[in-house]
Amino acid sequence: MPDIANLIGLEISRGPIQGTSAVGGSDLATNNRPVVPNIFHFAQMTELLVGQFQHNWFTSGQLSIRYLRPLQQGEELLIRAKVISYDDDNAERVNLSVWCENMNGELLATGDASCNWAL
Amino acid sequence: MNDANSEALTLIKAHFNTLEIGSSLEFDSIFSTADVREYARENNIDWPGHYVEQNGQSLVVPGMIFFRPAVGFGLGEPNPPLARAGFFTRTSRTFMQPIRVNEAVHFRGQITDKYLRRGYYYIVVDWTATGVDGVVAVTGREWHTLGWARYPKNHPKGG
Numbered sequence: 001m002p003d004i005a006n007l008i009g010l011e012i013s014r015g016p017i018q019g020t021s022a023v024g025g026s027d028l029a030t031n032n033r034p035v036v037p038n039i040f041h042f043a044q045m046t047e048l049l050v051g052q053f054q055h056n057w058f059t060s061g062q063l064s065i066r067y068l069r070p071l072q073q074g075e076e077l078l079i080r081a082k083v084i085s086y087d088d089d090n091a092e093r094v095n096l097s098v099w100c101e102n103m104n105g106e107l108l109a110t111g112d113a114s115c116n117w118a119l
Numbered sequence: 120m121n122d123a124n125s126e127a128l129t130l131i132k133a134h135f136n137t138l139e140i141g142s143s144l145e146f147d148s149i150f151s152t153a154d155v156r157e158y159a160r161e162n163n164i165d166w167p168g169h170y171v172e173q174n175g176q177s178l179v180v181p182g183m184i185f186f187r188p189a190v191g192f193g194l195g196e197p198n199p200p201l202a203r204a205g206f207f208t209r210t211s212r213t214f215m216q217p218i219r220v221n222e223a224v225h226f227r228g229q230i231t232d233k234y235l236r237r238g239y240y241y242i243v244v245d246w247t248a249t250g251v252d253g254v255v256a257v258t259g260r261e262w263h264t265l266g267w268a269r270y271p272k273n274h275p276k277g278g
Contacts, residue, residue, distance in 0.1 A: 017163050038207045043162045043182030050169050050181065058178065058217035065210045 007094055007117065010083040014048040016076035016103060035070035041100050041109045044079045049098070052081070053115045063098065065111035076103050081113065092117050127268035135233065135240040135265055143229040150179045152220055158183045172217065179218040184248055184257060208241070209262040216256045218248060224256070225249040231260070238269035238277040 019036035042065060050057045071077050079100045087093035094117055099110040159166035159180060170178040218224055228246035235241070241264055248257040270277035 020161070020163075038210075039182060040162060042207075042210055043164060043180070046181040047162075047164050054169055055172070055217075057181075058214050061181075061212075061214040063210075063212050067206070067208055067210075070206075 007083045008085065011080065012048060012052050012082075013078060013080045014044060014051070015078040015100075017044055017079070018076050019071040019073060034073045036073055036075075038067040038070070038109070040071065041065065041067060041077070041079075044077065044100065045081075045098055045109070045111070045113075048079045048081060049096075049113055049115065053117070056116050060093070060116040061113070062115065063111060063113045065098070065109050067109045069106065069108055071102060071108055077101065077108060078103070087114060090116070124268050127266055128270065131240050131266040131268060135235075135242075138230055138233055138242060140230050140233060143227060145225065145227045148224050148226060149222065150183060150218065150220055150224070152177070155179055155183060155220055172219075177220040179220055181212070181214065181257075184218060184224070205264040205266050207261060207263045209260075211260040213258045214256070215258075216250060216254055218250060218256050222251050224251075235276060238272065238274065239264045240266070 019040055042063075045063065045065065046057075046061075049061060049063065053061060077100050079098075081096045081098045083094050084097050085095045087095060093114055096113045096115075097110075098113045100108045102108060155166060155177070158164070162180075162182065164180055164182070166180055167177045170180060172178065226246060226248055228244050230242055231245045232243035233241065241262060244261045244263075246259050246261070247255050248259075250256045272278065
């Protein structure tokens with residue numbers, strides 16, 4: 001992991017990942033194409049964050065997401081995160097901006113995350 | 120509105136009206152190795168990968184516990200079929216300790232809000248997941264619709 005003193009601006013990413021998660025027998029569709037449930041976005045975001053923070057994520061991770069538009073089955077998404085600040089009360093905790101987008105650069109979900117960098 | 124949409128909205132509205140702010144539900148769940156492996160495969164997650172403790176115990180993928188509490192209030196049986204297939208519009212999660220594979224997890228959810236907005240019926244659910252040691256492992260808040268049907272934008276309830 002990078003030095004905790006130099007994390008601001010650090011960018012991490014995952015993907016492209018093809019959206020193929022099962023819909024579960026519902027009528028999830030837009031433009032006559034089935035869509036991937038938003039839980040897929042959440043799964044990919046947490047996978048990115050667990051990869052970065054590893055065990056710290058399970059004991060101090062926080063993630064809030066707003067879903068903006070669906071991913072259609074077969075489309076790919078990219079997940080990105082960027083460290084934007086240190087926590088005011090805990091210098092070992094970082095705050096991140098998190099988002100995912102499709103291959104056209106359209107924003108699918110956006111949110112904030114935070115986690116202890118070192119316990 | 121077409122007939123299918125009208126029918127769905129009638130069922131969704133009826134279900135929405137049965138849900139009360141403050142009502143809660145509790146249930147226990149176990150995430151088996153087979154459950155987690157299947158979820159990881161479907162969602163292209165590298166498991167066990169990072170999801171192993173130092174003692175070799177496998178951990179449940181965080182995204183997997185996302186869905187279960189919401190199922191009880193709107194998205195699962197025995198609720199009306201057309202009310203089940205809603206979509207999540209916001210999610211918030213705080214992780215405090217890992218959830219381990221094959222260990223019981225106690226979920227408690229409570230409806231903290233419900234409303235009709237931009238043509239969709241929504242509920243907001245706060246929930247906790249508590250591990251076998253009695254310590255809260257994860258807390259969360261979900262915002263999701265009941266069903267996919269909505270009032271058209273030109274309908275008085277659609278704006």
